Amino acid sequence: MGEGMLSGKTAVVMGVQNQWSIAWKIAEALAGAGADVAITYIDDRAKKNAEKLAETVPGMRTYVCNVSNDEEMVALRESLKADYGKLDILIHSIAYAPAAELTNPFLETTRQGFNIALETSAYSLVAVSRELTPIMDAGGSILTLTYLGSDRVFPKYNVMGVAKAALESCVRYLAADLGEKGIRVNAISAGPIKTASARGIPGFSSMQEQAVEKAPLGDVFEPEHVANMAAFLCSDGAAGITGDVIFVDGGYHAMGV
Ligand SMILES: NC(=O)c1ccc[n+]([C@@H]2O[C@H](COP(=O)([O-])OP(=O)(O)OC[C@H]3O[C@@H](n4cnc5c(N)ncnc54)[C@H](O)[C@@H]3O)[C@@H](O)[C@H]2O)c1
Numbered sequence: 001m002g003e004g005m006l007s008g009k010t011a012v013v014m015g016v017q018n019q020w021s022i023a024w025k026i027a028e029a030l031a032g033a034g035a036d037v038a039i040t041y042i043d044d045r046a047k048k049n050a051e052k053l054a055e056t057v058p059g060m061r062t063y064v065c066n067v068s069n070d071e072e073m074v075a076l077r078e079s080l081k082a083d084y085g086k087l088d089i090l091i092h093s094i095a096y097a098p099a100a101e102l103t104n105p106f107l108e109t110t111r112q113g114f115n116i117a118l119e120t121s122a123y124s125l126v127a128v129s130r131e132l133t134p135i136m137d138a139g140g141s142i143l144t145l146t147y148l149g150s151d152r153v154f155p156k157y158n159v160m161g162v163a164k165a166a167l168e169s170c171v172r173y174l175a176a177d178l179g180e181k182g183i184r185v186n187a188i189s190a191g192p193i194k195t196a197s198a199r200g201i202p203g204f205s206s207m208q209e210q211a212v213e214k215a216p217l218g219d220v221f222e223p224e225h226v227a228n229m230a231a232f233l234c235s236d237g238a239a240g241i242t243g244d245v246i247f248v249d250g251g252y253h254a255m256g257v
Pocket residue numbers: 014015016017018020021022023041042046065066067068092093094095096120145146147189190191192193194195196197198
């Protein structure tokens with residue numbers, strides 16, 4: 001879909017853990033649309049997977065970047081600058097909360113768990129935007145991934161819902177700051193998709209079953225739908241869209257009961 005739509009653009013997609021990662025599906029879609037794509041992984045354990053995946057796309061480079069480490073974000077900018085000269089597209093597909101925070105009642109959320117979830121899943125968008133926009137000289141597009149749990153209560157989504165609410169707010173404030181540089185900032189709110197992170201949420205399968213049952217479009221929770229929207233939002237066709245949360249959930253969010 002959209003072959004050539006992103007020709008001449010350089011993208012970095014952050015948050016590739018394995019072949020099921022939404023980040024990886026987005027990386028493939030951006031490359032398919034003609035972009036030069038780099039991917040990032042969190043640490044040495046994820047490195048092998050990322051490198052193996054990157055080998056399947058000609059010219060794709062990989063970099064390490066733990067978003068809790070300021071030096072690694074600066075190093076990422078310097079590497080991208082040296083290897084590509086510029087950046088047009090930044091995809092942030094990163095979230096984390098300690099497992100206990102997703103199993104205990106929300107009332108039991110710890111200070112530490114709250115801080116970790118919010119820092120990794122929301123503040124990191126602000127941090128990478130600040131560190132990487134200096135090489136987005138010709139404007140561009142920043143995109144993150146969110147979930148309806150920001151707005152509504154889903155059992156056990158807990159502090160991740162709070163983090164997603166903060167993330168969506170960060171999208172709006174960043175859009176306001178970066179508009180004058182011609183940089184657009186948006187989020188895709190995806191329906192439930194089976195990935196490593198999703199499997200860490202207790203009751204994820206029943207969340208997915210209910211979504212399939214209630215969504216007007218039924219069983220459309222494929223990462224490719226999200227990836228195609230990501231490619232569009234990063235293209236010049238979306239030049240008028242910023243500060244927005246776009247749902248790619250088969251219409252589930254529109255339903256009452
Ligand atoms: N899977 C779903 O159903 C779903 C639905 C809506 C939104 N999302 C969001 O999509 C995004 C990607 O998740 P996914 O489902 O592809 O799972 P995933 O586990 O494949 O991706 C999550 C990524 O976050 C990375 N990460 C965590 N802490 C990090 C850190 N400190 N520094 C750098 N990277 C770090 C992990 O290494 C991993 O690559 C997340 O923001 C998630 O909340 C997922």
